[in-house]
Amino acid sequence: MTPSGVPVIVLAGFLGSGKTTLLNHLLRTSRMRIGVLINDFGAINIDALLIAGQADGTVNLGNGCICCSVDADGLEDTLLRLTRPRAGIDAVVIEASGIAEPRTLIRMVTAIADARIRYGGLVYVVDAVSVSMVRDRHPEIDHHVSVADLIVVNKADLVEPPELERVGDLVRSVNPTAPRVVTIDGALDPAVLFDPVERVIPDDVGPRQLTLDELVEEIAHDHSAGDGADSEGDHSGHLHAAYTSVEFTSAEPMDPRALAAVLERPPVGSYRIKGVVSFDLPGHRQRYVVHAVGGFVRVDRGPWRGEQPSTALVVIGTGLDADDVRRRLSEAVRRTDTTDEHGILSITRHLPDAG
Numbered sequence: 001m002t003p004s005g006v007p008v009i010v011l012a013g014f015l016g017s018g019k020t021t022l023l024n025h026l027l028r029t030s031r032m033r034i035g036v037l038i039n040d041f042g043a044i045n046i047d048a049l050l051i052a053g054q055a056d057g058t059v060n061l062g063n064g065c066i067c068c069s070v071d072a073d074g075l076e077d078t079l080l081r082l083t084r085p086r087a088g089i090d091a092v093v094i095e096a097s098g099i100a101e102p103r104t105l106i107r108m109v110t111a112i113a114d115a116r117i118r119y120g121g122l123v124y125v126v127d128a129v130s131v132s133m134v135r136d137r138h139p140e141i142d143h144h145v146s147v148a149d150l151i152v153v154n155k156a157d158l159v160e161p162p163e164l165e166r167v168g169d170l171v172r173s174v175n176p177t178a179p180r181v182v183t184i185d186g187a188l189d190p191a192v193l194f195d196p197v198e199r200v201i202p203d204d205v206g207p208r209q210l211t212l213d214e215l216v217e218e219i220a221h222d223h224s225a226g227d228g229a230d231s232e233g234d235h236s237g238h239l240h241a242a243y244t245s246v247e248f249t250s251a252e253p254m255d256p257r258a259l260a261a262v263l264e265r266p267p268v269g270s271y272r273i274k275g276v277v278s279f280d281l282p283g284h285r286q287r288y289v290v291h292a293v294g295g296f297v298r299v300d301r302g303p304w305r306g307e308q309p310s311t312a313l314v315v316i317g318t319g320l321d322a323d324d325v326r327r328r329l330s331e332a333v334r335r336t337d338t339t340d341e342h343g344i345l346s347i348t349r350h351l352p353d354a355g
């Protein structure tokens, strides 16, 4: 028998492991109506930008780590609103920031005593390339893996089979019971996560089902009305205590060669750079999405979605010199006197199909 209540799944994993990629895959391939709660680290919510347009309903929980910036009541309110029968949501996924403390989040979800929702488990994404290095730096990652209900070993395309096997053994030694799935680009079969549903909207839910835009608007309004305080107290032992982020925005287009240099040789202390970039060059006026994780750079591009082309980047790391980061990015804003017609190649060579 399928348990009752809308499942609330927590999606976690270290910085850059592939959580947003996996979530986008689920949103594209699942036939369910999925509500998404996103919590990103940094004042500009890049993950919300990267998911926008894909999710049925996206609620941006704002700046900071979810376990700090959203108090238990705020999370409860949001979840209960999101799962009202009129909303017709089949499942909720909370994407935690890459340095969130999943156990705190799980406690917050399981503490909600309302039959309308149930905790749907922790899906933990492991980056096959960097997991060993990340464990050396942050042994507490093992605690996160150990409480996972499903472990997704992602980026299988970037490691040789023996290394993949080694990562599998390592994960199993930390969490012997959770099932493991190996993926490329987070291509997880939604059936692994969600029970099939037959959506029945009860008769007593009012004149009509809410559109998700209406729902999101309502929830966003509630959030701006009262931002949560820290309900969990001391976060000094959490991963995010050591990390800071630096945001950068520019209405002026960027210089591709200079930006590529920042992505390939990131500022001292930087572990993760991500964002949306405008180059505004002939043939390259699309919306570029750039990612750097450890030493890996990846670029994707697509159309702007009605927004004004501009650049928004976040750099996350430990011991970042914010002034230096901003200076390097400011220097990568395109100067009008430059004519570097091949500069864009330093960016397009990181497109997945660039060979």
Ligand SMILES: Nc1nc2c(ncn2[C@@H]2O[C@H](COP(=O)(O)OP(=O)(O)OP(=O)(O)O)[C@@H](O)[C@H]2O)c(=O)[nH]1
Pocket: 013, 014, 015, 016, 017, 018, 019, 020, 021, 022, 047, 097, 098, 099, 154, 155, 156, 157, 158, 183, 184, 185, 186, 272, 274, 290, 291, 292, 293, 297, 298, 299
């Ligand atoms: N080659 C390869 N790249 C991947 C794979 N999965 C994700 N990526 C890339 O890795 C980068 C980070 O992916 P995201 O999905 O943004 O990672 P995240 O865990 O959401 O990152 P944070 O929110 O910053 O913690 C992006 O450039 C992705 O395109 C994969 O399986 N293979």
